[in-house]
Amino acid sequence: MNRNTKINILLVVIVVALAVLPLALGLGDHKDEPFAGADAQAETAITEIEPDYEPWFTPLYEPPSGEVESALFALQAAIGAGVLAYYFGLRRGRRQGAERARAQEADAARSGGEAKDTRSRTEQV
Amino acid sequence: MHIAEGFLPPAHAIAWGVASAPFVVHGVRSLTREVKEHPESTLLLGASGAFTFVLSALKIPSVTGSCSHPTGTGLGAILFRPPIMTVLGTITLLFQALLLAHGGLTTLGANVFSMAIIGPWAGYAVYKLLKRYEVPLMVAVFFGAFVADLSTYCVTSVQLALAFPDPSSGFLGALGKFGGIFAVTQIPLAVSEGLLTVLVMRLLVQSSKGELTRLGVLLQSKGTRPGTRTEKSEATEDAGAPGKPAKSEASRTSETGAST
Known part of the structure; x- marks a missing residue:
């Protein structure tokens, strides 16, 4: 295996490690919903700040x-x-x-x- | 960074749409010009769009205990300049808004502004700045992609804080709140995106030298003339090593055996 391939594989390994470590270390354990999407959390935060806010438009198509x-x-x-x-x-x-x-x-x-x-x-x- | 459908008040939704529209129009013009003048770049354009497609579909766990996804916009911005990346990013956002109920049509303007405009421009600016100071190509690519990713999520936080200021602590309080959700979660993902962009750029340097030279990615690295191809490719290979500090030493041992 030449040096180029080794570097490329190492890059992939680091990326995988960055994704797996939070799971392996249980960094989501303190949450009610571990590893929920940040987008969904933002929606929750919006309703916390403005409890009366109602989304005024709904997606045309939503996966069932x-x-x-x-x-x-x-x-x-x-x-x-x-x-x-x-x-x-x-x-x-x-x-x-x-x-x-x-x-x-x-x-x-x-x-x-x-x-x-x-x-x-x-x-x- | 996808603000969900209907989650921006109408005035904000319209304002972000108006702000984004000229960038998208200008981007479409640049894209058609590029395809007309250099039909051979269509393939690489497709590959850049595909990179964004893959990365923005991957929701990856982060240290904050939540999941988020990279944007993949740094690569296209570096290769084809930000206006063209704006179009590619908008296509991705439209696909997700229409088919996945991820993001939305009313929030498309705001999402385009963060992911397809500010992200690419910020990343491109950092990349250009680093290259001006003769930083190795792959280091500049890493930080370009890193900044493109992270700045996108910072803009989303600002957008939401503007629309939903905290009743007691105001805009800044809300910014802290949304920033905590988006920006902090995003830091390790931005590192991942930087590394993946470096990986793809390394593969491109191996496979598409001519194309990268035409796009100015390779030519400017050492100011070498196009004639001295071999020297240049060696220079960029060396440039790859410092980009990932952890293993540059290990890889250096076999440096002499590097083949093009």
């Missing part, structure tokens, strides 16, 4: 259950992850294709004569 809502959130993440994966996959494929083409070029040049130098350079890239 928590399951459907989480499915839609997963869909959102999946669409995003899919597009990102497509992008990086495509780039990688193009790069490999270009490298292969260059290698073939170098091979052709070698059979022509003075190509050793060009080829070793291609391998490094």
Whole structure:
């Protein structure tokens, strides 16, 4: 594994640790609803400050259950992850294709004569 | 940072909508110009939007014992400048408002203002400032994304405090209250977002050097000419290490074996 990959994996590990540690350390235990969403807490805070406040508009569509809502959130993440994966996959494929083409070029040049130098350079890239 | 549907009084909702509209219009113009002049950037534009899609769908536990989500707007702002990120962020917010009942149409203006306008601009400003002082690219990217994320939640706190000042302690009291809910929760998540943005930027440096050079992300790092590609990529790789202090030493050992 080269250094680049190691750094990338370490980045992911730190992010995962940052998310898991609050759970593992039980940092939500003092709350009535541990690990509730901050957005929902803000709604509660609003009703604390202004008990009479009534939302004057309701969502046009509301997921009928928590399951459907989480499915839609997963869909959102999946669409995003899919597009990102497509992008990086495509780039990688193009790069490999270009490298292969260059290698073939170098091979052709070698059979022509003075190509050793060009080829070793291609391998490094 | 999503202010729920109907949770801003009409006057506030309209005011934030009016404030956001010109930014969105300007953003759409920049986006169409970018796509027309550089059709090849469509893919990377899609990837930047996708990054926001993923990150804003992930609700992650935080040290305060509540959950919140990153915004993912720093990356697009750094790559394509904030106006274009405004459009990508608005699309994400619209998707969530319409399908997930997360945020809302009446609060869209306010949410766009925090997540798709102030966040990207603040992050971009920090990124540019750090690069002016020749800070390594990946460090600038980290703090750009960190600030884009955190400033978004600070703006949301201000928006709510303006709409719902505390009866006894007024605007500042309410700001403390909403800030405690949003901004403090967000600090570790902003760190996560910074690290993830650095990760994606590192992958981009490996895979899309030409594109990043055209967008000015790579060219400005050392003032090298486009001809000296190899030197530049090594410079950016080195730049990656100080961004994550915890392991820069460990990774340095294998520095000589770094391959492009």
